[in-house]
Amino acid sequence: MTREHQRPVLQPSAAFDGIIGSDDPEAAHRLAQETSWALLHRVRQVADPEIVQRVVEVAAGDGINDITELWARESPHSLAGVLWRLYLLRRIAIADPEGTADLFARGSRRIGTIDPIVVGAAEPATPESIAELCDRILRGAFVGDLGATLDRAAAYARVMAAGAAELADDRDVHDEAHGTELTTRAFRYATIARELDGAARRWRDGTLG
Numbered sequence: 001m002t003r004e005h006q007r008p009v010l011q012p013s014a015a016f017d018g019i020i021g022s023d024d025p026e027a028a029h030r031l032a033q034e035t036s037w038a039l040l041h042r043v044r045q046v047a048d049p050e051i052v053q054r055v056v057e058v059a060a061g062d063g064i065n066d067i068t069e070l071w072a073r074e075s076p077h078s079l080a081g082v083l084w085r086l087y088l089l090r091r092i093a094i095a096d097p098e099g100t101a102d103l104f105a106r107g108s109r110r111i112g113t114i115d116p117i118v119v120g121a122a123e124p125a126t127p128e129s130i131a132e133l134c135d136r137i138l139r140g141a142f143v144g145d146l147g148a149t150l151d152r153a154a155a156y157a158r159v160m161a162a163g164a165a166e167l168a169d170d171r172d173v174h175d176e177a178h179g180t181e182l183t184t185r186a187f188r189y190a191t192i193a194r195e196l197d198g199a200a201r202r203w204r205d206g207t208l209g
Contacts, residue, residue: 032070036080043142056090056138077202078193078209083159085192086141088155090134097127100160104130107163118155146195150200154193 043055071084093100105125108116122129139154140149168182202208 008052028070028073032074032080033078036071036074036078036083039083040142040146041125046049052139052142055142056135075209076199082139082150082196082199082208085196086138086149089156090111090138091151092135093131097131101125101127101130103160103163103167104156105163106166107159107161110166111159113158113164115155115158118152119159120152147200147203150196150203154196154200155188157196159194161193164189 039055043052047136071080071087074081074084076082102125108121108125108194119133121133133156137149137153140146140152163183164186168179168186171179171182199208
C-alpha cells in the first residue's frame with residue numbers, strides 16, 4: 001500500500017537545528033512527518049540494498065539521533081512514531097545483546113502463541129541472531145510490505161514482553177527492585193506491541209499519519 005504525501009520541504013541545517021530546540025510543537029510535528037515520509041519514499045524508490053543497509057546501520061550510531069529526537073515525540077498513529085519504535089527495538093538489541101537474547105529465549109518458551117514463528121528468529125537465540133533479526137525487521141520497513149513488517153515487529157515485542165515478565169517473576173524473590181524494573185520493561189514492550197499492531201492496521205487502510 002502506498003500513501004500520497006506532501007513533498008518534503010528541504011530546509012537548511014540551521015533551520016533544522018532551530019526546530020529541534022524550539023518550543024514550536026507544530027513545526028516539530030511537521031518536520032517529523034516530512035523526514036519520516038521522505039526517508040521511506042527515498043529508500044523505497046532507490047531499492048538499493050547498500051542504501052537500505054546504511055539506513056538500518058544508523059541505528060548503531062549517532063547519525064540519526066537528531067531526527068529520532070523528533071520522531072520520539074510523535075504518535076504511534078504516525079509513520080514517524082512507528083519508525084522511532086522500530087529503531088528503538090534495534091537500539092535496545094545493540095545496547096544489551098546478551099540480555100535481549102535471554103529475554104527473547106525466555107519469551108519464546110513462555111508465550112504459548114505463534115508469535116515466535118511470526119518473528120522467524122533462528123534457534124537458539126543468540127546475541128548475534130537477535131541483532132540480525134532486528135536488522136531484518138528494520139530493513140523490512142524500507143523494502144517489501146510495511147504492514148507485514150509491523151506485524152512481525154509487534155510479535156517480537158510480545159515475545160520480549162513475555163520474557164521480561166518471566167524474568168521478573170524469577171527476580172522478585174531475590175531482588176524486588178530488579179523485579180519491578182523488569183515488570184516495567186515487560187509493560188513497555190507490550191505497549192509497543194499494541195502500538196505496532198495498530199500501526200499495521202492503519203498502514204493497510206491508508207490512515208497512518
